[in-house]
Amino acid sequence: MVPENYSQITEFLLVGFYEEPEWQSLIFELFLFMYLITVFGNLLIILAVSSDSQLHTPMYFFLSNLSLVDICFTSTTIPKMLVNIQTQSQIITYGGCITQMYFFQLFGVLDDFLLTVMAYDRFVAICHPLHYTVIMNPWLCGLVLLVSWIMSALYSLLQSLMVLRLSFCTVLKIPHFFCELNQVIKLACSDTFLNNVMMYFATGLLAALPLTGILYSYFKIVSCIRGMSSAQGKYKAFSTCASHISVVSLFYCTILGVYLSSASPYSTHSSAVASVMYTVVIPMLNPFIYSLRNKDIKGALKRFCEMAAIKGTTVLGMKSSP
16 A cells, blocks of 8 residues: 555544444533633633742742643643534644644643642752752743743644655544643554654653652652651651642552553553543642642632622622612
């Protein structure tokens, strides 16, 4: 069979959750609910941090950026899925698939980098508290964020360009609810050796280095906490890290589960289900994890809601007055 040139490909079919029509209504409502909760919860975190001067610190600066990235990360996949369910269509255009792949990789890697930077921030705050404001200065925070964006964009661009060189000649059904890089490469009928090498090497590198940084930071944090004489000091130091540890554990465990399941040719459906965890569930849970155990965030949210209520009452009063 002579492979078709990739420029002749016009669309792919996303068949991740479309095999059982009787479940479509329930899936649509469930994913819409989770998406709205994700956007609303993370948006509240951003508004609370930006409106409260007490939270204008490196820790909450990176947390607000993480919330923004989580909103963008979820928005690359879920809206398209909801539209397809509503229109009873499985189609995504070739250009749309490449674009979705690019932004999915971009925000996924950026999420990983931000979690690493937040671990380093906690390390400096606990192990070098007297030098915290000097080390984690605004210039360094901005530079780290910029470098994270640039590296994530370059990685995503590289992977997308590698896919553009492929030719497709088979039935273009992606067993996912979005254009996942590994699944798209499997559909190619041209040589994918270079793509696979680049994908696994770059993904492994971008997963191993941040994870190593996170583990090293927490190794030093645990060593520092063990050396504290005050039980209250130990509890306070650990409580500042508990939320971040929870998010990191969920993030890496679910991604590891996805890639282990995708390695088997007989588990495409389970891989799609597992992908829901880190594409939808974790971004939805992050605001709850960071706010429920954080008095500063809860206080800022309370003040923000009170201020919004006062402004809303004032506006309604002005409208109702003659």
